[in-house]
Amino acid sequence: MLSQRYPTILEIEGVLADVPHDGYVASLADAFSDPAVMSTLGGVRTKDAAENFITRTRAHWRDAGFGLWFLRDIRDGSFAGWAGLRRCEADGERTVELAYALMPKLRCKGHATRIGAAALQLGFDNLGLSEVVAFTTPENTHSIEVIDRLAFERDRDFEHAGRPHVLYRRTAAMHRAN
Template identity: 40%
Template structure:
């Protein structure tokens, strides 16, 4: 089953396409956003990242959605699920990032919760992980609000991160 689009109370989630690159690149190159994602990336790296997102969709039928404001279609951020190796083990990763202007409004939690609901409820996944830089307290708080539990410290992209996990059973109880 594919879930290309859906909505929450405040946002629309849509499967990304190549046409999203310019707006997504601008959002990812904001130094405040980049600081939460391990640092700034050149445009060609951001293009490769989007290509990987599109390839994941083509291969698996799900992935990261672009989240937009319903009124004007403005990009708010990205969030979704993907298969991703974490310290040598394939995991289902929940990932999210918001435009700086959207921070502090509960939007990351809203989009992440909706993504987990799709993953556990409609796609039948059994568990998911999320990780963030040890210094990113806001992202860690999102994971905690979702009911995810701290599992361990990891190294990702040569930087210290914390890894959280939630199972489908925990999500449905919670």
């Protein structure tokens, strides 16, 4: 069930965000096969994995009414990555995660922070979420900087997908205080 409380399409300062569809298969497969893109996301993956990711992400939208957007650079129409909120399990806890992955040419330009801020605002203000988590590997300093700019608090270290990760939390009370 899709909801306008969490838009299916929006533009955030030059990046178009919309619900995943089959038109993204080739671009996502290219991203999944690029070691530079996948270096912090568990390594390269196959075209089948890209198709499965699109299928799972669409199903999440249908079931939850929110999810990850797939991103395009408005300037040239190129695939820019994915970002948004999704239900997940982190360290044995069912929760909602802020997730983002940008193509290398768009990194370090503030896009992840702006898209993350929009997703958090929609999650807390429109969906009424009580908490959102974010997690990354300890060496992913760019992601940690985004998480810090979005005013998450470090919670704890844990293992995810067989690798060390750090879990961060942001509550609705923290959101209201900002």
